[in-house]
Amino acid sequence: xxxxxxxxxxxxxxxxxxxxxxxxxxxxxxxxxxxxxxxxxxxxxxxxxxxxxxxxxxxxxxxxxxxxxxxxxxxxxxxxxxxxxxxxxxxxxxxxxxxxxxxxxxxxxxxxxxxxxxxxxxxxxxxxxxxxxxxxxxxxxxxxxxxxxxxxxxxxxxxxxxxxxxxxxxxxxxxxxxxxxxxxxx
Amino acid sequence: xxxxxxxxxxxxxxxxxxxxxxxxxxxxxxxxxxxxxxxxxxxxxxxxxxxxxxxxxxxxxxxxxxxxxxxxxxxxxxxxxxxxxxxxxxxxxxxxxxxxxxxxxxxxxxxxxxxxxxxxxxxxxxxxxxxxxxxxxxxxxxxxxxxxxxxxxxxxxxxxxxxxxxxxxxx
Numbered sequence: 074x075x076x077x078x079x080x081x082x083x084x085x086x087x088x089x090x091x092x093x094x095x096x097x098x099x100x101x102x103x104x105x106x107x108x109x110x111x112x113x114x115x116x117x118x119x120x121x122x123x124x125x126x127x128x129x130x131x132x133x134x135x136x137x138x139x140x141x142x143x144x145x146x147x148x149x150x151x152x153x154x155x156x157x158x159x160x161x162x163x164x165x166x167x168x169x170x171x172x173x174x175x176x177x178x179x180x181x182x183x184x185x186x187x188x189x190x191x192x193x194x195x196x197x198x199x200x201x202x203x204x205x206x207x208x209x210x211x212x213x214x215x216x217x218x219x220x221x222x223x224x225x226x227x228x229x230x231x232x233x234x235x236x237x238x239x240x241x242x243x244x245x246x247x248x249x250x251x252x253x254x255x256x257x258x259x
Numbered sequence: 260x261x262x263x264x265x266x267x268x269x270x271x272x273x274x275x276x277x278x279x280x281x282x283x284x285x286x287x288x289x290x291x292x293x294x295x296x297x298x299x300x301x302x303x304x305x306x307x308x309x310x311x312x313x314x315x316x317x318x319x320x321x322x323x324x325x326x327x328x329x330x331x332x333x334x335x336x337x338x339x340x341x342x343x344x345x346x347x348x349x350x351x352x353x354x355x356x357x358x359x360x361x362x363x364x365x366x367x368x369x370x371x372x373x374x375x376x377x378x379x380x381x382x383x384x385x386x387x388x389x390x391x392x393x394x395x396x397x398x399x400x401x402x403x404x405x406x407x408x409x410x411x412x413x414x415x416x417x418x419x420x421x422x423x424x425x426x427x428x429x430x
Contacts, residue, residue: 100318188305195303249292
């Protein structure tokens with residue numbers, strides 16, 4: 074079956090009779106994509122599970138107010154990104170540790186996590202991305218993993234394309250420098 | 260027929276989209292981060308078996324609720340149950356009507372607030388997650404902004420996990 078477009082979904086959501094079906098299709102189309110987007114930011118499955126549920130609750134509550142000023146998918150990414158950052162901030166408030174302690178602790182937790190591959194190179198990459206400031210991390214993930222255009226990231230994060238290009242460039246340099254320092258066989 | 264299911268001017272815009280992705284992402288990476296460019300984009304994260312099917316089913320339920328609330332993960336259920344045990348121990352000295360869960364709720368209310376304010380070790384995330392305001396306002400993660408209704412709901416969730424017999428056992 075052909076996947077319905079965002080425009081079709083919005084059309085269904087605007088009509089009370091088709092709202093339920095439209096919301097179901099929205100979930101089907103986006104639950105995995107948004108889960109992985111969140112998971113790369115929060116790292117742990119249980120946190121991602123919390124954040125994805127909160128994301129869709131927010132979407133449900135606010136979809137009728139969506140005026141189509143941005144694309145549906147960039148709006149969804151914006152909500153998911155905010156949920157992921159909210160969750161990270163809550164965790165940071167509890168763990169008042171320094172940046173390098175935080176990255177080190179993340180590495181140890183991931184090694185012990187059964188939902189993470191035991192791949193040393195990937196662990197280094199995850200830690201390299203984790204050292205980035207939150208927003209830069211999101212820009213990096215959207216560009217590197219999701220391969221989103223700057224125009225779409227700009228819509229999702231409400232940031233200018235110029236700032237995003239600079240942010241991604243700095244992120245690349247930091248990630249590269251971390252990889253060079255921490256891995257000897259790439 | 261298929262055309263109806265595609266965004267307007269999809270095919271006209273497609274070559275530009277592909278070109279932009281091919282050129283800029285890879286060029287940026289190869290030029291700025293040659294070591295990173297040697298990595299494949301393998302996803303190191305895993306999910307429990309059938310997770311996405313279950314997630315989809317849970318998310319569909321959002322649509323059927325008047326006021327959507329999140330489905331508590333096992334971790335939160337565990338946290339709520341643990342907190343309930345701690346609470347019940349804390350207020351164990353109070354004389355309670357052993358068979359009345361509703362009376363229990365009323366009596367524990369002030370103690371919940373006091374206990375929470377005294378002991379920051381208690382994880383406040385569950386409270387925050389339950390807050391309706393929190394779902395709409397990202398800046399509301401201060402305990403002071405959690406309403407009485409949210410606290411009531413919190414206590415309800417904790418206590419509803421217990422049967423009257425279990426509560427009596429604890430106290």
